[in-house]
Amino acid sequence: MMHRGRIRQLAQELRRRSLPSLLVTHLPDVRYLTGFTGSNAALVVVAEPRMSARLFTDGRYTVQAKREVQGATVRIAPKSALAEACGWAGQHAAQCGFDRTQTTVASLAAMKKAVGKRGFFVPADGLVAALRVVKDAAEMDCMRQAASLTCSLYEGLLGWIEPEMREREVAAELEYRARLAGAEAMSFETIVAAGERSSQPHARATEARIAPGDLVTLDFGIVLNGYCSDMTRTFAIGYGEKPVPSRWKQRWTEQREIFEAVLAAQQAAVNAVRAGVACGEVDRAARSVLEGAGYGKYFTHSTGHGVGLEIHEVPRVGKDSKDVLKAGTVITIEPGVYLPRRFGVRIEDSVLVTEDGAEVLTPVHKGWMEL
Structure with a gap:
């Protein structure tokens, strides 16, 4: 319930900002929201029209992800976890936020290429970091x-x-x-x-x-x-x-x-x-x-x-x-x-x-x- 509650809290903040979804790639943020401790992950949280969350990782973490992840569905990506996460977000939301402080220029280019929609990704810096400030x-x-x-x-x-x-x-x-x-x-x-x-x-x-x-x-x-x-x-x-x-x-x-x-x-x-x-x-x-x-x-x-x-x-x-x-x-x-x-x-x-x-x-x- 702890991680599910955190994802719900994030979804509430997304609704407050009228932001349909958020892509989370910073690994400490991913761990905070889902419990996953692997070295490769991209998490998409969709707030509207219906809350859902999916974590994408690679085949090295098939067993680990299913054991650790809470509050999100696990998807093992055959190729790029980031690209698959972006593609899934593009199918389930009209727009997606991302944290510029945790995203490289190369990653942003790959994200845009995976979606192919102009204006789909919008800045949404520090949303998970703000949740992490107060410890439970x-x-x-x-x-x-x-x-x-x-x-x-x-x-x-x-x-x-x-x-x-x-x-x-x-x-x-x-x-x-x-x-x-x-x-x-x-x-x-x-x-x-x-x-x-x-x-x-x-x-x-x-x-x-x-x-x-x-x-x-x-x-x-x-x-x-x-x-x-x-x-x-x-x-x-x-x-x-x-x-x-x-x-x-x-x-x-x-x-x-x-x-x-x-x-x-x-x-x-x-x-x-x-x-x-x-x-x-x-x-x-x-x-x-x-x-x-x-x-x-x-x-x-x-x-x-x-x-x-x-x-x-x-x-x-x-x-x-x-x-x-x-x-x-x-x-x-x-x-x-x-x-x-x-x-x-x-x-x-x-x-x-x-x-x-x-x-x-x-x-x-x-x-x-x-x-």
């Missing part, structure tokens, strides 16, 4: 489980990391443990950035070694039951029982000060989250703290983004964003400060928006820590 109870449960496993993996890794390890070694160990623990995949390429490299917000893990005195930014997430998690923690590699070398004392103090500023900004943004608040307000809550501390110009990206079946979904939590938070939406809160060629700090939680606040899905320790 089952989705929330999946995301809580993914976040919980993410926290456990982080805590377990902290006792294993040692000075002189390579960034790639840490990333590989984390991903190995994640798969052993049941993760289907990583949400994105794991970021391990130490020392000077932590000043790069999206630094890939390299052969660089982690040294005493370094700040290390660890940004990772897993996929569990199709849903993504996302979390970032920054921690320091200490000197053990040895005192901080005199030449590093000033930097050590500065790193700690910036860390505390980022932590305060991150908490301010979390505190600003609740249903009905504009995303731009959440961004400003974080940005104003860092500006007040003198680090505003070093915060070079948005405060966060939506998370779900994809690691980046709407809404965008940025300073110019007009999106308004809704209860049931999952977003990240991840302000950072990056001093070029020196070091950087980012702290990130995934949070579930509620009517009166935020449920932090990744509540593992995020204060200053020296390993």
